[in-house]
Amino acid sequence: MEDVRAVTRHIPPGRVTTYGAIAEFLTLGSARMVGWALFQGVSLTDDLPAHRVVNRRGELSGRNHFSTPTTMQERLEAEGVVVRNDRVEDFATRFWSPNELLNL
Numbered sequence: 001m002e003d004v005r006a007v008t009r010h011i012p013p014g015r016v017t018t019y020g021a022i023a024e025f026l027t028l029g030s031a032r033m034v035g036w037a038l039f040q041g042v043s044l045t046d047d048l049p050a051h052r053v054v055n056r057r058g059e060l061s062g063r064n065h066f067s068t069p070t071t072m073q074e075r076l077e078a079e080g081v082v083v084r085n086d087r088v089e090d091f092a093t094r095f096w097s098p099n100e101l102l103n104l
Contacts, residue, residue: 004026004034004038005037007022007026007098008022008038008049008053009047010101011096014079014094015052016053016058016076016081016091016094017052017054017095017096017098018054019032019038019053019056020056021098022034022053022098024098026098031055034053035053035062039062039065051071052096054088058094060076060087060088063086081094
C-alpha cells in the first residue's frame with residue numbers, strides 16, 4: 001500500500017496517471033489493487049494527490065471517494081487540467097508514466 005502512495009506522490013501537478021499504469025509499474029497485477037490502496041483508510045486531505053489517478057479512459061472513476069463528487073475535478077482544474085463529463089480532456093498529453101521515476 002505504501003508503494004502505491006509513494007508513486008502517487010510523484011505525479012506532477014497538471015498531469016494524471018492511471019490505476020493500471022501504477023499497477024504495472026509496481027507489478028501488482030491489478031488496477032483494482034491500486035484503487036483499494038489509494039482509498040483504504042487514507043485521508044484525502046493529506047499530501048496524497050490521489051485526484052491525479054484516473055481510469056484507463058481518463059475518467060474520474062475515483063471521484064466518489066472524495067469529500068464531494070466534484071472535489072477530484074476541482075483539484076485537477078486548479079492545476080490546469082480540463083475536465084468535461086468526468087473525463088480528462090487531452091488525456092494522452094496529460095498522461096504521466098510512473099516509468100519516469102526510473103529516470104530520476
